[in-house]
Amino acid sequence: MIEPLVIGVVGGSGSGKTTVARAIFEALGMDAAFLDQDAYYLDLGHLPLSERVKVNFDHPNSFDTDLMVAQLEDLRRGRPIDKPTYDFAAHTRAAATVRVDPRDIVIVDGILLFADARLRALFDIKVFVDVGDDIRFIRRLQRDVAERGRTMDGVIRQYLDTVRPMHLEFVEPSKRYADVILPQGGHNQVGVDMILARVFMELSRRRS
Numbered sequence: 001m002i003e004p005l006v007i008g009v010v011g012g013s014g015s016g017k018t019t020v021a022r023a024i025f026e027a028l029g030m031d032a033a034f035l036d037q038d039a040y041y042l043d044l045g046h047l048p049l050s051e052r053v054k055v056n057f058d059h060p061n062s063f064d065t066d067l068m069v070a071q072l073e074d075l076r077r078g079r080p081i082d083k084p085t086y087d088f089a090a091h092t093r094a095a096a097t098v099r100v101d102p103r104d105i106v107i108v109d110g111i112l113l114f115a116d117a118r119l120r121a122l123f124d125i126k127v128f129v130d131v132g133d134d135i136r137f138i139r140r141l142q143r144d145v146a147e148r149g150r151t152m153d154g155v156i157r158q159y160l161d162t163v164r165p166m167h168l169e170f171v172e173p174s175k176r177y178a179d180v181i182l183p184q185g186g187h188n189q190v191g192v193d194m195i196l197a198r199v200f201m202e203l204s205r206r207r208s
């Protein structure tokens with residue numbers, strides 16, 4: 001097995017970064033490993049729910065980055081991992097894990113991947129999905145109400161209190177580390193095709 005090509009896809013909350021990561025995944029026409037930074041939130045089960053909801057989930061310290069780095073390094077070495085899962089309604093790590101086997105390509109998405117130097121060093125291709133603030137907020141509002149059991153008022157309050165400030169402090173500045181900046185997200189088919197061309201070229205180089 002060749003050393004895997006690791007692709008990091010970053011964007012603000014609601015940017016469509018997961019859509020872009022999935023588009024790359026599906027267009028490759030080959031099996032790839034997929035990791036999402038959201039799975040690596042720290043377990044807050046030791047706190048009462050009233051305290052969990054106050055945590056700033058958009059700050060780098062809210063993630064178990066040590067575990068994510070260790071598991072990415074394992075995949076790079078050809079070792080399988082048991083990826084954690086997270087219960088977003090209860091703000092706790094779920095008991096179940098997901099087995100992820102090593103593949104020639106590993107695709108990782110998250111809002112703060114490029115904000116940590118240890119993670120940045122593990123990516124061969126770094127993509128930043130750049131979408132307007134208004135579009136991102138609307139998408140987040142729709143998602144959190146429909147999929148994560150949140151109220152509209154709660155989503156708006158969280159956006160103003162933590163999501164927007166943390167985006168300006170950590171996410172947006174990390175754009176400078178990207179190899180590719182992708183405007184319009186998954187709707188930018190030309191941009192996605194260019195990323196795929198780079199992926200296939202790098203895979204061909206490694207295999208030869």
